Amino acid sequence: MNGKHRTARRTVLACALALGLGLxxxxxxxxxxxxxxxxxxxxxxxxxxxxxxxxIDAVTDENSGGLPDGLRAHYLSTAFQKRLAAWESREHANGVLRAQDVPAAWKVTERGTNAAGTTEAVVTLTWGGGVTTEVVVDMNRDHRIFRIGDTV
Structure with missing residues (x-):
């Protein structure tokens, strides 16, 4: 077998191997x-x-319109919405996310529910580069978030 045929054969075998590995x-x-x-x-x-x-999806999506505000109105207690607006004005950041940016991922872990039906959870937000922050979220028995704060 001459050199040209060996090279062609190797090329065919290499392509077949690559295709097989790909599959x-x-x-x-x-x-x-x-x-x-x-x-x-x-x-x-x-x-x-x-x-x-x-x-997070609504804040990330450029065409979500007023959806982030609508979600706040639905999930956050009225009193907390007012406190959150004051926090945001003071801190110049998004109070739900506790940042000026939007995380790439999130995870919610329950800390427990007390006799009054209040649930406390830790929300872990993952940012670019894998950096994480945590916030504590409290929800009442009426399914309204009444506090978002730093972890203790």
Whole structure:
């Protein structure tokens, strides 16, 4: 076999190997179990997670119009909305996110629910570069957030 044929053969084998490896990666990636998310509208932890997920999407999306304000009106108690507006004016930042930027990811972890039906959760916000911050969120039994503050 001359040199040209060997080079052509190697090229064909290399392409076949690359294609085979590529298909293996695709098959391996698609072989994982499907993800699922569940919740209940009666559960405060679900509501806190729903609020943060939707709020972050609305703030991120340029065409969301007044959706962030609508979400605040729906999920935050009236008294807290006023306190939050005062905090934002003083701090020049988004009071829900406690920042001027929007996080790339979020996670909500329940700390507990007391006898009065108040749920406390920690929201971990992940920013660019993997930096995280945490805020404590309290929701009452009427499913309204009445406090967002620093973790203790």
């Amino acid at each position: 293996g990666v695709v098959a391996e990636a698609s072989a994982g179990a499907p993800r699922s998310v569940s919740g209940a509208s009666s559960d405060n932890l679900t509501r806190i997670a729903d609020f943060y997920g939707t709020y």
